Amino acid sequence: MPDYTLTTSEHLTRRHAAETRFRWGGRLAVLLSLGFLVFMFFSISARGIGAFGQTQIQLEIHLDEAVLDPTGQRDPQQLARANFKPVINQALFKLFPKVQTRREQRTLYQLLSSGAVFDLAEMVEQNPDLIGSTQRVWLPASAEVDLFMKGKVDVSLEEELRRLKNNEIAWINHLKVQRQIQKKFNTAFFTKGDSREPELSGILGAMIGSFLSLLVCFSIAFPVGVLTAVYLEEFARKTRFTDLIEININNLAAVPSIVFGLLGLSIFLGVFHMPRSTPLVGGLVLALMTLPTIIIAARASLRSVPNTIREAALGLGASKVQTIFHHVVPLAMPGMLTGTILGMAGALGETAPLLMIGMVAFIVDVPQGITDVATSLPVQIFLWADSPEKGFVERTSAAIMVLLTFLVLMNLFAVFLRRKLEKQW
Amino acid sequence: MNIKTIATSLLTLSMVACSPSTEQDSSKTAAAPAKPAGRDHIKIVGSSTVYPFSTVVAENFGRTSNFKTPVVESTGSGGGLKLFCAGLGERHPDITNASRRIKPSEVENCAENGVAEIVEVKIGYDGIVLANSRKNPQLEISLHDLFLALAKNVPDGSQGLIANPYKTWADVNPDLPAFKIEVMGPPPTSGTRDAFVELAMEGGCKSIDWIKAMKKTDKPAYKALCHTIREDGAFVEAGENDNLIVQKLNANPDAFGIFGFSFLDQNLDTVQGSLIDGVAPDFDRIADGGYPVSRSLFFYVKKANIGQTPGIQEYVQEFISDKASGSDGYLTDRGLIPMQDAEHADWANKINRLETLKLD
Numbered sequence: 001m002p003d004y005t006l007t008t009s010e011h012l013t014r015r016h017a018a019e020t021r022f023r024w025g026g027r028l029a030v031l032l033s034l035g036f037l038v039f040m041f042f043s044i045s046a047r048g049i050g051a052f053g054q055t056q057i058q059l060e061i062h063l064d065e066a067v068l069d070p071t072g073q074r075d076p077q078q079l080a081r082a083n084f085k086p087v088i089n090q091a092l093f094k095l096f097p098k099v100q101t102r103r104e105q106r107t108l109y110q111l112l113s114s115g116a117v118f119d120l121a122e123m124v125e126q127n128p129d130l131i132g133s134t135q136r137v138w139l140p141a142s143a144e145v146d147l148f149m150k151g152k153v154d155v156s157l158e159e160e161l162r163r164l165k166n167n168e169i170a171w172i173n174h175l176k177v178q179r180q181i182q183k184k185f186n187t188a189f190f191t192k193g194d195s196r197e198p199e200l201s202g203i204l205g206a207m208i209g210s211f212l213s214l215l216v217c218f219s220i221a222f223p224v225g226v227l228t229a230v231y232l233e234e235f236a237r238k239t240r241f242t243d244l245i246e247i248n249i250n251n252l253a254a255v256p257s258i259v260f261g262l263l264g265l266s267i268f269l270g271v272f273h274m275p276r277s278t279p280l281v282g283g284l285v286l287a288l289m290t291l292p293t294i295i296i297a298a299r300a301s302l303r304s305v306p307n308t309i310r311e312a313a314l315g316l317g318a319s320k321v322q323t324i325f326h327h328v329v330p331l332a333m334p335g336m337l338t339g340t341i342l343g344m345a346g347a348l349g350e351t352a353p354l355l356m357i358g359m360v361a362f363i364v365d366v367p368q369g370i371t372d373v374a375t376s377l378p379v380q381i382f383l384w385a386d387s388p389e390k391g392f393v394e395r396t397s398a399a400i401m402v403l404l405t406f407l408v409l410m411n412l413f414a415v416f417l418r419r420k421l422e423k424q425w
Numbered sequence: 426m427n428i429k430t431i432a433t434s435l436l437t438l439s440m441v442a443c444s445p446s447t448e449q450d451s452s453k454t455a456a457a458p459a460k461p462a463g464r465d466h467i468k469i470v471g472s473s474t475v476y477p478f479s480t481v482v483a484e485n486f487g488r489t490s491n492f493k494t495p496v497v498e499s500t501g502s503g504g505g506l507k508l509f510c511a512g513l514g515e516r517h518p519d520i521t522n523a524s525r526r527i528k529p530s531e532v533e534n535c536a537e538n539g540v541a542e543i544v545e546v547k548i549g550y551d552g553i554v555l556a557n558s559r560k561n562p563q564l565e566i567s568l569h570d571l572f573l574a575l576a577k578n579v580p581d582g583s584q585g586l587i588a589n590p591y592k593t594w595a596d597v598n599p600d601l602p603a604f605k606i607e608v609m610g611p612p613p614t615s616g617t618r619d620a621f622v623e624l625a626m627e628g629g630c631k632s633i634d635w636i637k638a639m640k641k642t643d644k645p646a647y648k649a650l651c652h653t654i655r656e657d658g659a660f661v662e663a664g665e666n667d668n669l670i671v672q673k674l675n676a677n678p679d680a681f682g683i684f685g686f687s688f689l690d691q692n693l694d695t696v697q698g699s700l701i702d703g704v705a706p707d708f709d710r711i712a713d714g715g716y717p718v719s720r721s722l723f724f725y726v727k728k729a730n731i732g733q734t735p736g737i738q739e740y741v742q743e744f745i746s747d748k749a750s751g752s753d754g755y756l757t758d759r760g761l762i763p764m765q766d767a768e769h770a771d772w773a774n775k776i777n778r779l780e781t782l783k784l785d
Contacts, residue, residue: 196477196484276468362499388477388687388759
């Protein structure tokens with residue numbers, strides 16, 4: 001009689017070993033992908049976190065009436081054209097009276113951002129009574145100074161290789177001692193549009209552009225997608241034709257997004273003459289792109305509603321339309337919304353189709369409506385990543401952080417909907 | 426909704442998606458009637474090399490004038506001119522940037538679509554640099570050696586051609602360092618690549634007498650020889666993003682990169698430009714024409730749109746003013762190489778008279 005116990009135990013050890021190997025392999029795979037995620041997250045955060053702070057310089061500015069409003073009328077139109085540069089320069093000069101040569105003075109004035117005048121102008125516009133008084137104001141420093149304050153300038157290099165020269169560093173250090181230079185929270189980053197000066201650039205324009213595009217995308221893709229799904233799932237008889245449509249929809253879901261951009265270019269811009277670079281066209285293109293995803297998700301969630309519900313409703317005398325819109329669609333809604341939100345999250349991160357319809361552009365003004373020219377978040381990242389100025393490096397990462405935050409929020413919302421509203425049958 | 430309409434719309438959708446050629450048809454139909462422009466902002470398209478300068482001027486213009494900030498799209502020189510020439514009216518751009526001069530074929534195309542009067546504006550120069558990391562010594566190379574290092578086919582010594590056999594810089598010329606030839610540059614779609622091929626590669630190519638003679642006898646063969654960059658891995662197409670090339674140079678000190686002067690100017694702390702024919706790519710030597718690989722930058726204005734779209738003339742004025750593109754202007758901080766004062770004044774004059782472009 002063969003010794004079963006022995007052979008089994010040998011087999012058993014081998015099987016156990018295989019199982020352990022598999023388990024460890026799985027753990028390793030999870031660890032690896034988590035590691036990539038953590039690495040990406042930390043490298044982006046480490047680079048981008050700096051952009052949320054912005055160096056500012058405090059100046060004691062005498063808002064000289066003779067310079068700003070020689071007529072003394074406080075006429076808003078006149079004030080809008082006033083030149084604030086001299087009063088700022090004068091304040092800087094008062095801090096460093098020893099700077100005498102014109103060339104050196106020019107470098108001194110460049111410590112401040114070229115946008116400082118606009119901040120000051122805005123302040124005076126809101127309160128014209130300030131003219132004639134002396135104010136202590138915090139104004140944004142130039143990008144070079146900002147990089148230095150964030151420790152991103154290698155001071156050990158020869159002077160001519162640095163964009164920030166020795167005398168500028170000496171001035172900054174003097175300001176540091178006087179506590180007149182400080183890193184503050186960068187509100188401009190969230191309240192302004194794009195700029196070619198890193199210290200003046202903000203992400204609000206791109207955020208609104210993205211929001212408007214998604215709004216257009218949602219208001220078109222959701223109703224069309226849901227109606228298509230309901231029709232195909234509940235009304236249409238299964239024929240060759242519906243099969244063909246089904247295959248087409250599945251294929252469309254796999255079409256690369258740039259193709260939808262080309263489609264948008266030829267249809268919306270070429271045939272319908274819609275305005276280029278606008279969230280309206282962007283949203284339409286994104287809607288075409290997310291439509292298949294939404295239809296597929298909506299059909300799946302309609303299919304998961306048990307037939308007993310339909311039969312019960314029909315049995316109680318409801319018409320087909322009543323059955324569907326009073327019972328089936330509401331029950332399938334959480335699944336449909338989840339699919340839609342995930343589709344929209346994908347659309348939020350899309351750049352390629354927007355490239356074709358001109359949304360990849362330098363746009364300073366924050367868009368006011370869907371027919372204004374606009375960019376979107378991923379496009380802004382693309383544009384900043386391509387800018388020669390060093391100050392944009394951290395802004396690129398910061399913009400990625402903002403985009404990721406929105407993506408995570410949207411995905412969390414989808415998970416929340418699924419958890420809270422979905423019924424188990 | 427009936428099933429047929431859904432099906433047909435989906436089918437047309439997929440059909441149109443596969444044939445982007447419809448774009449051209451639409452541009453033809455749009456060319457005929459010239460509607461008055463109703464846009465409130467200037468629309469600019471074109472070269473990615475001019476983009477950094479154009480955007481700075483646009484922003485300053487928007488901030489300091491009562492006009493809206495112009496919208497600038499980076500489409501490449503060729504793409505920009507195509508859009509620009511597609512027709513008159515508000516749907517088409519007012520201005521296109523170009524890192525090369527407009528071609529006669531493009532002028533013809535413009536005229537066919539009703540864009541007959543174009544004002545040419547030259548804004549300055551751009552140098553194309555060959556750069557490496559500061560961790561290695563600066564390279565000094567002649568155009569001739571640069572051609573030999575990067576061409577697909579090179580002379581074999583007796584008026585014949587062989588596939589490029591050079592593996593290291595020292596193989597090309599014993600005076601050069603002995604590390605592997607590895608150059609990162611822009612892809613063929615880029616204007617920087619065009620200019621590099623025309624100025625540097627052809628420049629070095631011409632220095633070989635029998636090839637120069639070939640230009641008269643067999644121009645296509647001459648062009649093919651001088652304009653073709655090797656494809657065996659020594660030249661790496663690194664995409665349009667010049668920042669990426671700079672970062673890669675830091676990671677790999679033995680490699681070289683090809684990009685525009687403005688990126689060298691912003692990254693002098695980590696990379697250095699190579700001397701070409703003994704001339705360093707610095708501000709002054711590009712401006713006086715001593716540096717061999719430099720080109721002119723332009724933009725083109727649609728004359729018919731002046732007065733239709735508000736602010737075009739004022740934008741052009743801002744661009745050619747001394748405070749922007751003059752020898753001390755703010756664009757020089759961004760790496761633009763300005764024209765000499767006399768040339769600058771000359772162009773400013775021409776533009777003030779809105780002289781229309783005539784190619785000779």
